[in-house]
Amino acid sequence: MSIQLFRVDERLIHGQVVIGWGRRLHPRRFVVVDDDLAASEWEQELYQLAVDDQAEVVFLGIDGARAALPDLLGDAVPTILLTRNLAAMGRLAADELMAGEEVNLGGLHPGEGRRAVRGWLNLGSEDLGWIHRLTEAGVTVEARDLPDSAPVKMSEILSG
């Protein structure tokens, strides 16, 4: 399986992903699924510079990512796929397109209507709704900021 990590992280490609997860998974490709970024070349360049020559960075809108997902899952390039919010990941996984996969929640910061589960994990009712939809679409949801961190229990994520 080439996509080693599906991650929801508002900061998308940043130090914790490139270094913290990158040193464990050795990705040769990052796929960023975001409609706004897919349409903004200058912002894409900034994210590409964060990776340097370590890996390829591909920017796709949600529809494009859904179309490309079967090929991405089937090729042999070690890949980390990122969305900046649960809604985007949920839309990507609709119709059981990601059934059997695991989604990592890694960086959702405080915001209006959000409850703090951890400093790096803040969830509102809309986020919880998307977690349910992901689960119903056959996706396992887990939360940890770094690969060696203890995962946050689902009961803690869903309570409140």
Next chain:
Amino acid sequence: MTNAVVTDPVRGIIVAHGTMAAGLVEAATRVSGVEEGVLVAISNDGLGPEELRDAILSDASGGSALVFTDLAAGSCTLAARICCSQGAPLAVVSGVNLAMLLDFLFHRELPLDDLVEHVVSRGKEGVRALATPKRTDTGRADSAHVDPAVPR
């Protein structure tokens, strides 16, 4: 490289993970004796990308500023670069260290482009491996082993 006359000294903003920025501001202020407020610290703790950009732009308003960040690949640098690309009068330098900040504090009147070149150079010079002088039986350092990087 610009030759523009700088009317106000460039302000310094440090954006980093955890408590790094605040620690560097305190250290630089203590060592240099420069008045508080010349260097501003921003931590990315608990801030999403938009909030971080807003914090940088808020501290940068009112003149030129040099934004120092920790990791070139990090969210702090990305936020600062986006602020820059949106037209704010900023320059961004990653890999901040104390040597770089001290150089900045004593050269803030330089035009921004020149100042960037200056602090990058001094920051790099501050990174060096240092040999330890070997003590002889007389208790004096063996001059053959004195670190050649230390100026006499």
